[in-house]
Amino acid sequence: MLEAAELRCERGGRTLFSGLAFTLGSGALLRIAGPNGRGKTSLLRILCGLLEPAAGEVRWKGAPIRELREEFARQLVYLGHAPAVKDDLTAAENLSIACRLSGFPATEKSIHAALETLGVPPQALVKKLSQGQRRRSALARLVLSESVPLWLLDEPLAALDAAAAALVTGLVAEHVRRGGMAAFTTHQEAGFAGVPVSVLDLDAFDA
């Protein structure tokens, strides 16, 4: 269970939000909403431990993530703005390395399968791929992250066509139905195949 307690976030001397609190239990899907510059990305980065909140703390199963560090990191997948793929590696190499670094080595076969699910040619160098395909090759990690309980996704649907967006929402819905939890930010409304989405509006925590 992920728990945010009285979070305050300051960026560049400005308070983005304060007193933010919520819990994310098993099988819950959370959409973080708010206009640009309200701190959606900052909140996600606080939740995964990349950013230290100005006040309050994030707890995972009751323990502060600041103390758990990589114990906690092993329980989460974070996909940020940048696709986190290297231009000079193939999509398959990128995915294999990402899985090994997060502590879940995947077989070559499953990596190829995952990439093909998202329609990315596994042996192509990433620099030869289009922006959308790059994004897809990053999202292929989700296919291999079934066993990781917490998914934190920053704009997962950006730069995707309708078919890919449907694929991703499908993956997220399936994950949540399995008992996983996910939080994501997005501008566009999206359906998650009947899975209820709770919304956290950052405007409500305006400082």
Place this chain on the structure above:
Amino acid sequence: MKPRHKRLAAIAIGVAALGIVVALVLRAFNENLVFFFTPSQVVAHEAPEGRTFRIGGMVEKGSVKRQADGVTVQFTVTDTAKTLPVSYRGPLPDLFREGKGVVAQGKLGPDGVFRASEVLAKHDENYMPPEAAEAVKKAQQTAEKTSRTLAK
């Protein structure tokens, strides 16, 4: 690994690294790491031959002699155990005195005379007015005399 074990492992690595560093540094300080060589080292052929290096020690009392040309100075540097003759052409620093510290840079000639290209005065950390210095000197001489008398 539990956080507690991790902390212990980190401390163990830190202590081990510190131990190795200290051991290596202590060994290194037994080797040559010097700004200058002492006359004893030069006499024992520990200083590089045919190359520029520095020597350091005291200017022996009564050893400073100016050559007829007026610019060449000859003196002896001592570390109380061994002595080394030095010759130097050029102006000496103000603090160059007999019985005081000196550092000279140059080469060792084949005749065993150190040909200095630069002479620096190394002064000590004592500061006192002249009268006090005189008093200290007297006290030392008395002490020396006493010890010599005792030795007899």
Place this chain on the structure above:
Amino acid sequence: MLDAVRCLVARDLLLALRRKSDVGTALLFFVIVASLFPLGIGAEPNLLRAVAPGVIWVAALLSSMLSLRRMFEADHADGTLEQMALGAAPLGVVVAAKALAHWLVAGLPLVVIAPVLALQYDVSPSLYGVLALSLLLGTPVLSLVGGIGAALTLGLRGGGVLLSLLVLPLCVPVLIMGAGSVEMAAAGLGASGQLLLLAAMLVGAAAAAPWAIAAALRISLE
């Protein structure tokens, strides 16, 4: 944990292999800087022999400064650095692997090529061993200490010059001991004192620097 180290080192080597020009530039820089000195100070053999250790060491220092900026910058730009910070291995281990990879790509070639430059400077072949050994002990320290600077200046405007300003003073002891060891050996004295101190610096840096780099990265990633 070890798997993460293997994985990262292999990845960085593979990336270097696919972008040979980056590695080549730093090496070429080393060779050119070292070759400029005889043109600047004259080709008198005695003079060249005397300045050789210092020149080769300074060139090595500058060349590894040049490549330091790449240690984290590219990974930062494409987001992989964040993924490393959220990996299963502690960040200290990750950055140690990055520093190792940096050394393999940017430091080790200098060690290998240094005797060739020494040849240009008419250095006696008996000194090649000491020169290579001093570089072998010293260049990893440059990668480790430099990593702290690279992490601190991540993503800053004009970070390259700032990086050198921060790292060069910290590397002075390595330079002094590295060049000093060759000079001592050239003078026919034992170089072991300086080499032992270099080894001490290497052990100290290997133990302390990854921690500092990790802390610096956390600050810069916020």
Place this chain on the structure above:
Amino acid sequence: MSARSIHWFWYASPQTFYPLAGAIGRLAAPAAAVLALVGLYIGLFVAPTDAQQGEAYRIIFIHVPAAWMSMFLYVVMAFWAAIGLAFNTRLSAMMARALAPTGALFTFIALWTGSLWGKPTWGTYWVWDARLTSELILLFLYLGFMALQASIDDTRRADRAGALLAIVGVVNVPIIYYSVQWWNTLHQGASVSLKSGSSMAPIMLWGMLVMALAFWMYSIAVAMARVRCIIRERGEA
């Protein structure tokens, strides 16, 4: 939280420290001026000529206290930086930032007066021995600290990055201090030490200590003025 602990941390907040810093500065600045006048009077007129070095030695009344302060201020700066990094206190980071220029100034003065002293006594302005080289590195460390902080716009990141750099640089301070014992350097050993006392005539020692106190007061006054500027700059007054 008990009442006592609240009281203890009262001045850790920039708002409450701001007036206190002003008060300390108003006391320290005149003290620095008076002590400097007294110290210079002792140094230039009362203290006798040195037996070996003649009048040239009088530069110790500036040189030695400046060299002490250059090292001491670095340690203080690193201490505040470490506190700021560990406990996330804004004021400590501001203190570290306020101390750096003064430390750099004293390092520069120590090097400059040292070279003026070196020429008549040693016979050279500069030699690359361990003490002089490591003091020069200290100057570079101060400059690097200031340059790093100046080039980061986000104050929080600037404070924390600078703090880490300051802590890493602390290894240099013991090297400077012990360099004269570890290597055969041209620079003489310490004239004043805790273990063996002083090897100076008492009046000379007094002059030097008064000057050291004057430099302390100056550092405090300037640091307080600068920390007030930083607090206002960050809109926390």
